[in-house]
Amino acid sequence: MLEVKNLHASAAGKEILKGVDLEVKQGEIHAIMGPNGSGKSTLAQVLAGRDVYAVMQGEIVYEGKNLLDMAPEDRAREGIFLAFQYPMEIPGVSNMYFLKAALNNVRKHRGLPDLDAMDFLSLVRQKMKLLNIDEALMSRAVNEGFSGGEKKRNEIFQMAVLEPKLAIMDETDSGLDIDALRLVADGVNALRSPERSIIVVTHYQRLLNYIVPDFVHVLYNGRMVKSGGKELALELEKKGYGWLEEELQIA
Amino acid sequence: MPEAGEKRKAEESYFADFAAMERASNGASWLRALRKQGMERFVEMGFPTTRQEAWRFTNTAVLAQTIFRPALPADDSSAIDGNAWFFRGEAARLVLVNGHFSARLSSPASLPRGVRVMSLRHAVESHGALVEERLGRFADSAHEAFVALNTALFTDGAFIEIADGVTLETPMHLVYLRSDDAEGTVTHPRNLVVVGRGAQALVIESYRSSAEEKYFTNAVTEFVVGENSSVEHVRLQQESGQAFHVGNVVAHQGRASRFLSHSVSLGAQLARHDIRSVLAGEGAECTLNGLYQVGGRQHVDHHTTLDHAMPHCGSREYYRGVLDGKSSAVFNGAIVVRKDAQKTDAIQSNKNLLLSEEATINTKPELQILADDVRCTHGATVGQLDPEAIFYLRARGIGLEAARHLLTRAFANDVISRIHFAPARERLEATLLSRLSAEWKPGEVL
Numbered sequence: 001m002l003e004v005k006n007l008h009a010s011a012a013g014k015e016i017l018k019g020v021d022l023e024v025k026q027g028e029i030h031a032i033m034g035p036n037g038s039g040k041s042t043l044a045q046v047l048a049g050r051d052v053y054a055v056m057q058g059e060i061v062y063e064g065k066n067l068l069d070m071a072p073e074d075r076a077r078e079g080i081f082l083a084f085q086y087p088m089e090i091p092g093v094s095n096m097y098f099l100k101a102a103l104n105n106v107r108k109h110r111g112l113p114d115l116d117a118m119d120f121l122s123l124v125r126q127k128m129k130l131l132n133i134d135e136a137l138m139s140r141a142v143n144e145g146f147s148g149g150e151k152k153r154n155e156i157f158q159m160a161v162l163e164p165k166l167a168i169m170d171e172t173d174s175g176l177d178i179d180a181l182r183l184v185a186d187g188v189n190a191l192r193s194p195e196r197s198i199i200v201v202t203h204y205q206r207l208l209n210y211i212v213p214d215f216v217h218v219l220y221n222g223r224m225v226k227s228g229g230k231e232l233a234l235e236l237e238k239k240g241y242g243w244l245e246e247e248l249q250i251a
Numbered sequence: 252m253p254e255a256g257e258k259r260k261a262e263e264s265y266f267a268d269f270a271a272m273e274r275a276s277n278g279a280s281w282l283r284a285l286r287k288q289g290m291e292r293f294v295e296m297g298f299p300t301t302r303q304e305a306w307r308f309t310n311t312a313v314l315a316q317t318i319f320r321p322a323l324p325a326d327d328s329s330a331i332d333g334n335a336w337f338f339r340g341e342a343a344r345l346v347l348v349n350g351h352f353s354a355r356l357s358s359p360a361s362l363p364r365g366v367r368v369m370s371l372r373h374a375v376e377s378h379g380a381l382v383e384e385r386l387g388r389f390a391d392s393a394h395e396a397f398v399a400l401n402t403a404l405f406t407d408g409a410f411i412e413i414a415d416g417v418t419l420e421t422p423m424h425l426v427y428l429r430s431d432d433a434e435g436t437v438t439h440p441r442n443l444v445v446v447g448r449g450a451q452a453l454v455i456e457s458y459r460s461s462a463e464e465k466y467f468t469n470a471v472t473e474f475v476v477g478e479n480s481s482v483e484h485v486r487l488q489q490e491s492g493q494a495f496h497v498g499n500v501v502a503h504q505g506r507a508s509r510f511l512s513h514s515v516s517l518g519a520q521l522a523r524h525d526i527r528s529v530l531a532g533e534g535a536e537c538t539l540n541g542l543y544q545v546g547g548r549q550h551v552d553h554h555t556t557l558d559h560a561m562p563h564c565g566s567r568e569y570y571r572g573v574l575d576g577k578s579s580a581v582f583n584g585a586i587v588v589r590k591d592a593q594k595t596d597a598i599q600s601n602k603n604l605l606l607s608e609e610a611t612i613n614t615k616p617e618l619q620i621l622a623d624d625v626r627c628t629h630g631a632t633v634g635q636l637d638p639e640a641i642f643y644l645r646a647r648g649i650g651l652e653a654a655r656h657l658l659t660r661a662f663a664n665d666v667i668s669r670i671h672f673a674p675a676r677e678r679l680e681a682t683l684l685s686r687l688s689a690e691w692k693p694g695e696v697l
Contacts, residue, residue, distance in 0.1 A: 049645070051642075071651070072642060072645035072646050073645040073646075073654075075646075076646055076647055076648035081646075082646050084643065084646075088639055090640055090644070090658070090661065091661060091665070092660075092662060092664050092665050093661045098644070101647075101649055101653070101657070102644075102647035102648050102649055103648075105650070105653075109648070141661075158647065162648070
């Protein structure tokens, strides 16, 4: 489904990703861990098409297509979803309007007709229940005045409505208390399916207790330095990233 | 200086219009005197120049050098197109085509007792004393050249009078249309709205043209807002892109009255709006909202004045601008707090969105505070669309252009959403949207 090969990316002339390789097959859940500044969020944003990052080298193939040739909106329409670490507030645009526009753009791309207001509402209600989201939130402006937890839940809610093929969760756990974390994890787990792949970018192992990955990768200083199963996350949690640094220096 | 010569010729042409009017008129002597005074003041002042502080950023040279002839009554039908009506629903409509009252297009609606809506010309004939007492009392012919010119030369407009205690739900809609043969003409619409004690009224003014023509509209609207009364005023300027529009709105507010003004300025190559309210009674409240959205080489200027003359008055001012292309805009918000106006509470905000690097905005608060126990706050911002917000929308499948439109619309809508009267608000939302994109469907809530 997704193949990242020798990806080099920089921002403002500074190289952040220095040759990342990653392969994600359909239905798999991959966790990408790493200390602050290792390039985790950059990788997530590059996958979604953020243009402040310049790709200097390497390629990304998504479902057989060159992802780097695609505009961000086309990536979204093709089924890539980035749950933002810092979701934007959009004053003056209701959550409802925003989500409907997003969904109908995705549907149009898939050759489906626009959902009418009634069908949209019933779909939205069903997904709101899943994430325990208050209906009043739908008529509020996108993320405006939302708490940190509400913003993150809103991201997963959007993901539930848009039903992506590849979901990338960028530090979705940051700033969440344990209850909110569980809600978010339940929401994500409900979306697990053999057709859907998920990349979980996180600093801490905590989220991975709830969203159990198939593979864990460690991104360090712009490169994937270690990969393994879910037990790797536990090891990192126990020993910290310092252990890895030492190991890498020895190697 | 050839420009000075052209300007003098244009000023002389207005004087000739005035002389012709004087010869033809056998009207009331008070009105003739008022007009004469206006003409004299205009001749003395001439058109404003950029050397005057209030006109520093708005150059009237082209307007001042152009000779416009008085607009003649036109065949009504040519002014009417499918979009000519500003909003749906019941309203008392007073329609003026090329500045002349059109009985055929106007519809008085069934108005309660104590409400008078008629053409100003008619009112001068039938209710002369009433008009004489109020007309020109608050609009400043002595210092404002365009007001003076209007006073000298107005042909018609609206007269509205709401008696004490009358609550009028039906909006009064003053529609100024231009026929498609209005090229090179000038009109001076003049409106007088008198709202009695404890009364309530909604007045909508819209200015538009069915053809892309060069003409000049010089309008003055005076409101007398009685004690405890409440007035909402929506003014839509959607003239032809070649037109010149100068509009003066003056309100004089009594004790505990409320005046809520919305100025939406979209059209004209050059538009200047002077909006002033005098809070002349204790406890009066005034809100001035405005939206200007321009592109190409359009220029739009709002000069607002909140004149706090008495204690315990509040004012809120909320203006936003969207500028594209090589357009330019001016916002100058004056707040005057006079010596007696203790406990004044005034808040002003002006936010601007520049969609192009070539667009320019001059925004300035102008505070003149003579009382000591007051709260006046003001803030102005100038910015571009937030690239991170655009990326967020695109990452959800919304295309680049649509994302830009959506954010622009949301920015502008923040002003429109403050209009209380729903049909006008909805109509304006649709108007703004049709300027932005075809994606939105009427009735859809943003």
